Amino acid sequence: MNDSEAEYQKAQIELGQAINSLRALAGKEPIPFSVPDPSQMPEPPICSFCGKGSNQVKRVIAGHSANICNECVLLAVDILELDQN
Numbered sequence: 001m002n003d004s005e006a007e008y009q010k011a012q013i014e015l016g017q018a019i020n021s022l023r024a025l026a027g028k029e030p031i032p033f034s035v036p037d038p039s040q041m042p043e044p045p046i047c048s049f050c051g052k053g054s055n056q057v058k059r060v061i062a063g064h065s066a067n068i069c070n071e072c073v074l075l076a077v078d079i080l081e082l083d084q085n
């Protein structure tokens with residue numbers, strides 16, 4: 001876990017505690033809240049082109065809505081080079 005993830009988790013806990021202290025003031029039952037389990041965190045990115053995960057290729061480069069692995073980058077370069085000939 002990096003610093004920003006730790007900060008985020010701390011903020012989630014504080015927010016949950018704040019909500020429940022407000023609910024206690026209003027005489028309401030606390031809402032159960034939990035910090036996300038690291039094992040439930042999103043999987044590392046998989047290549048949007050070939051579907052391989054970062055454990056199957058050297059590198060998966062993550063984009064905004066798609067990812068590409070080093071193998072597909074090389075394949076794409078080959079295709080572009082073929083186009084030029």
Ligand SMILES: [Zn+2]
Nearest residue numbers: 047050069072
């Ligand atoms: Zn790929």
